[in-house]
Amino acid sequence: MDIRWDILAEYAPFFLEGTLLTIGLSVAGIIIGTVLGLVIGLGKILKNKFLALPFSVYITFFRGTPLLVQIMLIHFAVVPLFLGKTHAIIAAILTLSLNSAAYIAEIFRAGIQSIDKGQMEAARSLGMTHVQAMRYIILPQAIKRMIPPLGNEFIVLIKESSMASLIAAPELLYWGRAMQGQYFRVWEPYLTAALIYLVLTLSLSFLLSRLERRLATE
Amino acid sequence: MKKLKLSAIMLLAFMLILSACGTSEKSNSDEKNGTDDGKKKLRIVTDAAYAPFEYLDKGEVTGFSVDFITAVAKEAGYEFDLANTGWDPLFIELEKNIADIGISSITITDERKETYDFSVPYFLSTNKILIPKDSDIKSAEDLKDKTVAVQSATTGQEAAEGLLGKNSSQIKKFENNNLAILELKSGGADAVIADNTVIEEYVKNNPKDNFIVIEDVDAFEQEFYGLMFPKGSKLKAEFDKAVNAVLDNGTYAEIYEEWFKAEPNIKVLKDQQ
Numbered sequence: 416m417d418i419r420w421d422i423l424a425e426y427a428p429f430f431l432e433g434t435l436l437t438i439g440l441s442v443a444g445i446i447i448g449t450v451l452g453l454v455i456g457l458g459k460i461l462k463n464k465f466l467a468l469p470f471s472v473y474i475t476f477f478r479g480t481p482l483l484v485q486i487m488l489i490h491f492a493v494v495p496l497f498l499g500k501t502h503a504i505i506a507a508i509l510t511l512s513l514n515s516a517a518y519i520a521e522i523f524r525a526g527i528q529s530i531d532k533g534q535m536e537a538a539r540s541l542g543m544t545h546v547q548a549m550r551y552i553i554l555p556q557a558i559k560r561m562i563p564p565l566g567n568e569f570i571v572l573i574k575e576s577s578m579a580s581l582i583a584a585p586e587l588l589y590w591g592r593a594m595q596g597q598y599f600r601v602w603e604p605y606l607t608a609a610l611i612y613l614v615l616t617l618s619l620s621f622l623l624s625r626l627e628r629r630l631a632t633e
Numbered sequence: 634m635k636k637l638k639l640s641a642i643m644l645l646a647f648m649l650i651l652s653a654c655g656t657s658e659k660s661n662s663d664e665k666n667g668t669d670d671g672k673k674k675l676r677i678v679t680d681a682a683y684a685p686f687e688y689l690d691k692g693e694v695t696g697f698s699v700d701f702i703t704a705v706a707k708e709a710g711y712e713f714d715l716a717n718t719g720w721d722p723l724f725i726e727l728e729k730n731i732a733d734i735g736i737s738s739i740t741i742t743d744e745r746k747e748t749y750d751f752s753v754p755y756f757l758s759t760n761k762i763l764i765p766k767d768s769d770i771k772s773a774e775d776l777k778d779k780t781v782a783v784q785s786a787t788t789g790q791e792a793a794e795g796l797l798g799k800n801s802s803q804i805k806k807f808e809n810n811n812l813a814i815l816e817l818k819s820g821g822a823d824a825v826i827a828d829n830t831v832i833e834e835y836v837k838n839n840p841k842d843n844f845i846v847i848e849d850v851d852a853f854e855q856e857f858y859g860l861m862f863p864k865g866s867k868l869k870a871e872f873d874k875a876v877n878a879v880l881d882n883g884t885y886a887e888i889y890e891e892w893f894k895a896e897p898n899i900k901v902l903k904d905q906q
Binding site: 494495500503581585596597601 | 721725785786790805807808812815821822
């Protein structure tokens with residue numbers, strides 16, 4: 416395998432720029448997705464089935480359609496509706512946030528529902544309100560159980576941010592493809608991109624395992 | 634128990650479908666072994682997203698290029714399978730000798746000649762600029778402070794880079810021209826640079842979009858499409874002869890008129906040889 420280092424050097428600044436944008440997109444997606452996901456997850460477990468319905472519909476839609484379709488729809492139809500023109504970065508952040516929110520909502524729901532019913536009953540019998548019991552008793556325990564699946568979702572999110580290359584957001588894979596298109600070579604651009612994605616996801620798993628250990632009670 | 638039966642039936646049906654797929658694949662590979670006269674069946678690759686040259690019509694690859702390569706292959710005495718691989722994989726398949734010929738409105742350039750062989754030119758094309766009717770863009774010069782959408786790794790991209798600089802942030806590179814045009818339509822770009830035939834066809838088919846095509850003869854060069862072969866392919870000589878025969882015997886003009894409703898300029902193609 417011959418590697419052309421000259422073209423790698425030429426594209427290094429673009430890969431760096433692309434990596435920064437990939438990190439930006441992922442971090443934005445994770446933060447907005449988590450906040451939205453918490454709201455939607457809590458919405459879905461509302462006792463009132465009528466109020467819970469829109470949240471279920473949201474999750475069904477965003478989990479049940481391909482991200483590729485969502486990103487195209489949002490880029491070419493939704494964003495122009497509001498801005499009057501396309502904006503690849505806004506579209507990418509919006510899609511990643513909305514998509515991951517659906518998955519994160521289910522992670523929250525599973526976490527909350529995994530806590531034994533007796534915990535809520537005990538908290539209520541101590542005189543806490545439902546909200547207080549949620550806030551001080553249920554959620555802290557649930558969050559600990561949610562960390563591994565959340566970490567999983569964040570890693571998926573970093574990788575899926577590469578879809579933004581299709582709407583020409585100049586992130587990591589966009590530059591990989593640009594390089595591939597220019598020199599008609601596969602190893603240099605894609606191996607480089609793969610390595611950078613690997614570094615990003617590995618760092619994230621490292622951070623998450625640190626967090627998990629700090630939260631461990633035994 | 635009932636449930637078990639149902640899943641057993643479904644599993645059986647699934648296996649049947651799978652085995653059916655298996656057999657049909659087998660018969661395909663049998664055919665691949667050769668035609669009656671002992672000549673190999675060629676694998677021809679294309680990126681069918683470039684109407685009216687090569688595009689999918691209800692799942693079938695069709696277009697000018699398909700009719701043209703069918704005529705040329707017949708002239709050369711070959712049978713072929715036409716595979717829709719997409720643009721970037723097409724180049725890789727040819728480089729790795731997985732495919733025998735690429736036909737996908739591929740412009741003959743010196744850069745590409747370093748890695749591939751080309752047939753004699755079979756089509757004349759120029760890049761043109763697609764803009765909204767009310768745009769103030771008059772020539773390529775006016776694009777300097779504008780955002781331009783192109784299909785990645787095409788001569789349209791090269792033309793845009795010639796004006797705006799390589800890897801300029803004003804150039805948005807898309808997977809195909811349809812996405813680039815969609816970007817223009819959604820307001821994300823001020824112009825699209827692409828082969829004249831494609832954008833002229835788009836304007837003709839979508840009058841409601843209020844797009845026009847402008848030409849800049851000084852800024853963009855004439856381009857010629859060729860069949861692309863792996864470097865050193867023995868097919869080149871045979872297919873050069875066949876392309877010339879098709880150009881000379883009127884078949885080319887017939888196909889050209891059918892697709893573009895105009896007469897081809899065969900002399901300019903011949904001069905280029």
